Every structure is written in structure tokens, then in C-alpha cells.
Amino acid sequence: MFGGVAIVSEALIVLVALLWWFRSRLERRRTTTISDTWGCGNSGEAQRGTEPTAESFSYEAGVVVTLPVEKRATKIIKKRISPLRIIRRWTARLALFQTGRTNHYVLHIIWFLALVLILTLCDAL
Amino acid sequence: MIVFLLIIFCSALIVGFINKFRAIFAGRHGYRFFQPLRSVGVLLRKSPIYSSNSSVFSRVAAPLNLASLVVASALLPLGSSYPALLSFEGDVVVFCILLSISRMAVVWAAMDSAGSFTGMGAARESFFAILVEPALFLLIATLCLITGHYSFSEIFASFNNVSISLLVLSVVVGYGFLKLSYVECSRVPVDDPRTHLELTMIHEAMILDLAGIDLAFIHIAGWIKLSIFSLLVINSIVPADIVEWHLLGFYIGGIVCYSMVVAATESFSARWRMSKNATNIVVISAVGLLAFIVALLLNTNIIE
Numbered sequence: 001m002f003g004g005v006a007i008v009s010e011a012l013i014v015l016v017a018l019l020w021w022f023r024s025r026l027e028r029r030r031t032t033t034i035s036d037t038w039g040c041g042n043s044g045e046a047q048r049g050t051e052p053t054a055e056s057f058s059y060e061a062g063v064v065v066t067l068p069v070e071k072r073a074t075k076i077i078k079k080r081i082s083p084l085r086i087i088r089r090w091t092a093r094l095a096l097f098q099t100g101r102t103n104h105y106v107l108h109i110i111w112f113l114a115l116v117l118i119l120t121l122c123d124a125l
Numbered sequence: 126m127i128v129f130l131l132i133i134f135c136s137a138l139i140v141g142f143i144n145k146f147r148a149i150f151a152g153r154h155g156y157r158f159f160q161p162l163r164s165v166g167v168l169l170r171k172s173p174i175y176s177s178n179s180s181v182f183s184r185v186a187a188p189l190n191l192a193s194l195v196v197a198s199a200l201l202p203l204g205s206s207y208p209a210l211l212s213f214e215g216d217v218v219v220f221c222i223l224l225s226i227s228r229m230a231v232v233w234a235a236m237d238s239a240g241s242f243t244g245m246g247a248a249r250e251s252f253f254a255i256l257v258e259p260a261l262f263l264l265i266a267t268l269c270l271i272t273g274h275y276s277f278s279e280i281f282a283s284f285n286n287v288s289i290s291l292l293v294l295s296v297v298v299g300y301g302f303l304k305l306s307y308v309e310c311s312r313v314p315v316d317d318p319r320t321h322l323e324l325t326m327i328h329e330a331m332i333l334d335l336a337g338i339d340l341a342f343i344h345i346a347g348w349i350k351l352s353i354f355s356l357l358v359i360n361s362i363v364p365a366d367i368v369e370w371h372l373l374g375f376y377i378g379g380i381v382c383y384s385m386v387v388a389a390t391e392s393f394s395a396r397w398r399m400s401k402n403a404t405n406i407v408v409i410s411a412v413g414l415l416a417f418i419v420a421l422l423l424n425t426n427i428i429e
Contacts, residue, residue: 004213
């Protein structure tokens with residue numbers, strides 16, 4: 001395995017060197033321009049205020065992992081408890097699985113398969 | 126050797142096919158088939174432009190990006206008849222590392238130019254890479270688990286999906302690689318290579334400040350990446366029983382079908398909202414996990 005990794009590493013280094021040489025040959029008769037980056041109309045300097053920081057890389061991950069806090073006004077209805085009402089309440093609770101989103105359904109399949117796997121490994125099936 | 130040459134050769138064709146199919150779906154004539162190659166030719170003749178803040182990293186990045194993808198393509202076989210140019214036990218991990226190196230090189234260039242938008246693109250690309258890499262590893266682990274091998278050449282030589290259970294699994298794995306290619310190759314609905322709006326750019330934002338030969342290298346690397354993922358999709362679906370000329374026929378047909386699917390997705394579906402991208406990319410990892418659990422169940426003989 002390590003022989004294979006060595007060959008791949010060597011191939012990578014040789015190829016980078018070849019491409020570098022190829023580019024040097026192409027650039028030989030051309031003038032290299034050094035200029036400021038395109039700011040799309042933003043005339044501010046790309047210095048301390050706008051330079052990328054580690055936080056800019058972790059920001060999007062932070063947005064995703066933050067649990068959504070949903071504030072819902074719940075209406076408390078005090079009504080007579082009947083068997084039909086109890087069934088309706090439980091079916092309404094089960095309806096939370098019916099989100100209409102593919103990713104949720106894939107997740108349900110994974111949960112089910114994981115459950116089957118665990119039960120089988122425990123000799124419960 | 127043949128597969129390596131096929132990947133490099135077909136990389137230029139896939140972009141042409143995608144553009145042609147997209148034009149057909151839109152009812153237009155479209156531009157010439159080899160226009161992307163001509164555009165790269167123009168870029169190779171242009172003088173280089175570098176940011177005043179850039180260092181040697183910007184100059185190394187594009188060759189490193191292209192070289193790592195070329196070497197990665199040398200690790201892929203085509204079925205059982207055409208083994209990879211380089212093959213050894215554990216090359217699946219090296220393949221993933223090479224893909225990461227290629228991405229890291231472009232992120233380097235983006236950060237090094239210190240532009241207004243390149244840093245934003247680098248942050249987005251890195252974030253999506255974090256989300257999508259588990260999917261790549263899970264899909265490859267699924268193939269390793271089913272075949273018991275850790276080299277692409279051996280995996281695809283023994284992955285014979287003629288039974289119903291393996292056929293279903295191969296379709297799931299192929300679908301996973303297809304969805305993965307949308308993220309890895311920056312295609313619609315994740316990213317849009319044709320967009321001119323910086324705020325919606327991901328990959329294109331990173332390479333905004335590259336020009337000339339460097340940009341040409343980045344474009345070629347993108348084509349090779351498309352070719353690599355199309356080969357992974359084809360290898361996952363085509364049974365190992367098919368050999369020699371039939372296999373080559375399946376490969377060419379597969380390339381055309383892959384291009385058609387990508388073009389259809391780009392033509393008929395809207396781009397995902399940037400805020401929803403993360404959730405949708407995690408779904409690809411979920412598909413990978415699904416395939417892995419099914420493979421685990423198959424491996425423990427729970428499902429026949």
C-alpha cells in the first residue's frame with residue numbers, strides 16, 4: 001500500500017512540475033500584470049476590515065447546527081375529552097412525520113433500517 | 126492505461142454533450158460542440174493577471190488542482206476488463222485525498238488573492254465540502270463492504286449486481302454518485318457555472334481573480350472531475366459481467382446518458398436557495414448512509 005502511495009505522490013509532484021514548466025514556457029513572452037482585485041464597485045480597501053477570518057468559515061456551519069427555535073402560540077382549548085378526540089390528537093401528533101420533504105423521508109428509512117439492524121443484532125427478530 | 130486516456134479524452138466531450146443537450150431542451154441551436162475547448166485555447170494565449178496581494182500559492186494552486194485530478198483519474202478502472210493505470214490496496218482513500226487536495230488548492234488561490242468575493246466563495250466551498258465528504262466516504266465504504274476489496278480495480282471487477290438486492294443497491298450508489306457530482310463539479314442545482322451574480326456564486330466566486338493559463342487549468346480540472354464522477358456512476362451501475370467491447374459501448378452510452386441527465390437537471394430544475402443548500406447536501410450523505418446500512422444488512426445475511 002505504501003509503495004502505491006509513494007508512486008501516487010511522485011506522480012503528483014512530477015505532474016505539478018510539468019504543468020509549472022508548461023505554464024512558464026507559455027508565459028515567457030507575455031507580460032504578467034499585477035493589479036488590485038475586482039471589488040464589484042466596492043471601493044473600500046480589502047484590508048483588515050474585509051479580510052476573511054476563521055469565523056467567516058465557521059459561520060455557515062454555525063447557522064446549520066443551531067437548532068431552530070420555533071415559537072408557536074398554542075391555543076388552550078378546554079373541551080370535554082372523548083375517545084374520538086384522543087384518537088384525533090394522536091393522529092395529529094403522528095402527522096409530524098408527514099412533512100412532504102424528501103430528506104425527512106430518507107431519514108425515516110434510515111431510522112427504520114437502523115432499527116432492523118439493531119434488533120437483528122440483538123436476536124430480537 | 127486505456128481508462129485513463131478515456132477519462133481525459135471524454136472530459137472534453139462531456140461538457141460539449143451537456144451544453145448540446147441543454148440547448149436541445151431549451152429549443153435552441155446552442156453553441157459549437159467544441160466551444161469549451163476553444164475558450165480554453167483562448168485563455169492559454171492570454172497574459173496572466175495576479176492580485177497585488179497574491180503570493181506563490183496563487184501560481185501553484187491551478188497546476189496542483191489539475192495534477193491531483195489527473196492522478197486521481199489514474200486510480201479508476203472501467204469494469205473488470207479495463208483496470209486502472211495505478212492500483213493498490215487502499216487506493217480508495219488516496220482517491221478521496223486527491224480530490225480534497227484539488228479542492229484545497231483552489232481554496233488556497235481564493236484566499237491568497239484577498240479579493241472581496243473569493244474569500245466568500247472559499248468559505249462556501251469549504252463548508253459544502255465538509256457536508257459532502259461523508260457521502261463520498263459512505264458510498265465508497267458501501268462498495269468496499271459488499272465486495273471486500275479496498276482498491277477500485279478490484280471493487281469494480283467483482284461488483285456484479287445481477288441479483289435483485291445488489292441491483293437496487295447499485296442504483297442507490299449510482300444515484301448517490303450522481304448527486305455527489307452536482308456538488309463536487311459545481312453544477313445546478315447546487316451551484317451554477319454560468320452565473321454572473323457574485324452573491325450566488327460558490328466555485329465561480331473562488332476563481333474570480335484567476336485569469337489566463339491558471340483559469341484554463343481550473344476549467345480543464347473541472348471537466349476531468351465531471352469525467353471522473355461519470356465513470357463512478359457508470360461503474361456502479363454496469364454489471365461486472367459485461368466485458369471488452371460491450372463494456373466500452375456501455376461506457377460511451379453511459380457518458381451520453383450522464384450528460385443528458387445533468388443537462389435535464391440544469392434545464393428543468395431551479396437552483397437551490399443558498400440557505401437550503403446545506404440541508405439538501407446533507408441528504409446526499411443520508412443517501413450514502415442508506416446505501417451503507419443496506420450493504421451492512423446484506424453483509425450480515427439479513428436480506429437475501
